[in-house]
Amino acid sequence: MKRLLSTVAQVLLLIAAWYGADRAASWLGLPFSGGIVGLLAMVALLLSGAVRPAAVEHGAEWLLSNMLLFFIPLVVSVVQFTGLLKSEGLRLFAAIGLGFIAVLLATAFTVEWVCRLDRGRRLRRLRVQRKGATA
Template sequence: MFRRASRLCFELAILIGFWWFGGWLAQACGLPLPGGVIGLALLLALFASGAIRPALLQGGAGLLLAEMLLFFIPALMSLLDYGALLRSQGWKILLVIMCSTLLVMLVTALSVEWMYRWRSRHEPR
């Protein structure tokens, strides 16, 4: 039990470290990207190069994904304060949400497909 909890804390600390380093790098270089995006790009590069195995962070990433809804509850609750805005501009907001969701899904699918093909070409047989 203690061993599993300490491993989970270790994995979460690594993920938080990438997030923090990405934020620091964005601020130091004046990049117009969120630190989380830069940190995840660095982590993806390390995964692709084989420097870090994805299984090393599987438990921490799984915990964050399982609790992802908690990160969105404050945003959803704030919608109650803007009922008039939703009634007048709701269709535009819904259109932006649908288009951005579609783009995220498309980019994710293409990235996974590209990574799968790259890995199958470069993986030793």
């Protein structure tokens, strides 16, 4: 029961963070979505140590494991707008494909950047420990 309450609280925290980032992006008139602002804010909070990964881990896992449910409205919309798909389908799929590739690349580069930061931090810590042991 404790894990369930913890997961629900984490999901609510992630939703609140997304909502706040979405409102901030709209208020500032940014040319990208609040989800991107939220992602950047969450990465910054995790890297700075202000938010520990354990504080959002179960909620994030739950959201990811149920992600397919969030696409059901999209599939229903596609079925309702077959005429639009016939006339503009190629352009829509090209835009979706380019968006997918952009998100894929941004995610890959972000993960690589965070891994390099983490490796550098560990290496510096190891060097300091070795200097302390030899001194």
